Amino acid sequence: MVALAIAATCASCKVGSLIDSGAPVTLGDATHLIFVTEPANASAGAPIRVQVSAVDSTGALVAVFNGRVTLALAADPTGDALHGTVTVTAVQGTATFTDVAIDRAAPGYSISAQTTGLAGATSTSFDVAAGAPVGTAYATQPTSTTTGADIRPAVQVQVVDAFGNPVSQYSGTVTVALAHDGSVLKDASLQGTMTVTATGGSASFTDLHINQTGVGFTLGVSIPAGTSPAVSQPFDVVPL
Secondary structure, three states: OOOOOOOOOOOOOOOOOOOOOOOOOOOOOOEEEEEEEOOEEEEEOOOOOOEEEEOOOOOOOOOOOOEEEEEEEOOOOOOOOOEEEEEOOOOOOEEEEEEEEEEOOEEEEEEEEEEEOOEEEEEEEEEEEEOOOOEEEEEOOOOOEOOOOOOOOOOOEEEEEOOOOOOOOOEEEEEEEEEOOOOOOOOOOOOOOOEEEOOOOOEEEEEOOEEEOOEEEEEEEEOOOOOEEOOOOEEEEEEE
């Protein structure tokens, strides 16, 4: 039977893509699959290289095996899925995966390998760490306040990678600015300590205040090497 080739075109989709040669499947004397290249620790979104071979009852490689091998997450501490090309056709008994990836950082992942007609295999455990810092996410949003009074509770943000994972090792600067001026004349200013150094990837702005009344102010928080500032929820500044 000629196998179907299915391709998922969205790299961020929860279902990976498939590659198949369409050749008739030959199992030979193979009885089960084994991981010959185990997944290594990786960063979120980074490619993980894995190789899976078909072997006989003695553990010897069965080079005639040319079936499709499919990977999935076995231990999945975050509820993520395995992204990338998750099904390939074995060549000379071995299926090589070069672009599978996991987006959510956590320890204790493992991968399963399955194929029709043979017993499957499960990889050793590995960890996925956060990627490079690209922006911030609000842990504590600004709330409405009075003119000149510090915003309470203090605005707090977490530095994150491209997938929203906290980057706890970040110890650089974080800067806040007025994103939308809600004052009538659009000449209000944000005052206080507007650049702080992150600790454990987290930054708190403890003395922010705005010098005029207005409705619908927002803040923007950014890091030097990041993308666009993270814009807060709207808040008001009322008279004393």
